Amino acid sequence: MRIDYHTHHERCGHAVGTLEEYVRKGIEIGLDQLGLSDHMPLIHVDPATYLPEMAMPMDELPRYVEECFELKSKYKGQIDLRIGLEGDYIEGWEEQIEAITTAYPWDYVIGSVHFLGTWDITDFRQTQGWEGRDRLAVYEQYYDAIGKAAASRLYDYIGHIDVIKRFGYQPDSSVTHLEDAALEAVKRYDGALELNASGLRTPAQEMFPSRRMLERARDLGIPITLGSDAHQPERLGQYLDDARALLKECGITQLATFDGRKRHMIQI
Structure with missing residues (x-):
């Protein structure tokens, strides 16, 4: 079973390609399941005054969902499309996030922490945010947010759980205890994780998670x-x-898939 559950397209502003181009590419490379999962619109910062090209506008969200369902029907029998969303976790905005995650018939919602306040720690244009900061304190804030995202139960799985390492900024001391606490929170609230292969093309030079x-x-x-x-x-x-090979090396033989916000396990 070949799956890819994390994708972005032109609506978010910082990706290219239409949804249909991704679907056709998925068929071409032999995917069995393809998850369409663009970024949730910004809710805690003003898109008009924040950096451009961060996420789809709010008025595009229903159009995105409608197009996903149209493509699901059009390509039925050729590829199994799952309709998802990458939903930011932002502390204090849980009610607004829940309004989005319950308003549409998603197959799954990815819970990702990109923002610490108004600082997007995953944006290459904002790496100056590290300047003058205690790196360990940043990691503590980040992994605390991951734990709260898991506890919120708003999401079906946590995305790129250690993406904070993306640009190579590391504290001098170990953060193993922070990572383990975040994993234990995911387990405590019956969550799941993704193995996000994109880390191999970043300065981190390893997948998320390690x-x-x-x-x-x-x-x-x-x-x-x-x-x-x-x-x-x-x-x-x-x-x-490479990701499937790593899973097998680690003795992981099953993958989580999602349909109508329900998790199903399949063999790799």
């Missing part, structure tokens, strides 16, 4: 799904062969 975290997730019995985090159709499925 092998150590993946093995700890295995020991805890946390279900795992797969995503390329493609922002271009030609990157759909990128590094997922």
Whole structure:
């Protein structure tokens, strides 16, 4: 079974390609299931005054869902489309997030932490945010948010759980205890994780999560799904062969899939 549950398209502003181009590419590379999962619209910052090209406008959200369902019907029998959303977790905005995650018939919602306040720690244009900060304190804030995202039960799985390492900024001291606490929160609230292969094309030079975290997730019995985090159709499925190989090396033999907000396990 070949799946890719994490993709973005032109509506978000910082990806290219139409939804249909991703669907056709998925068929071309032999995916069995393709998850369409663009970014949730910004809710805690003013899109008009924030940095451009961060997420789809709110008025595009219903059009996005409608197009997903049209494509699901059009390509039925050729590829199994799952309709999703990458939903930011922003502390204090849980009610507004829930309004979005319950307003549409999603198959799944990814819970990702991109923002610490108004700072997007995953945006290459905002790496100056690290300047003058205590890196350990930033990691503590980040993993605290991951734990709260898991506890909110707003999401079906946590996306790129250690993406904070993306640009190579690391504290001098170990953060293993922070990582493990976040994993334990995911387990406590019956969540799942993705193995996000896109880390291999970032300065971090490893997937999200790291092998150590993946093995700890295995020991805890946390279900795992797969995503390329493609922002271009030609990157759909990128590094997922490596990701499947890593899962097998770690003794993980099943993948989590999602349908109507319900989790199903399949063999890799």
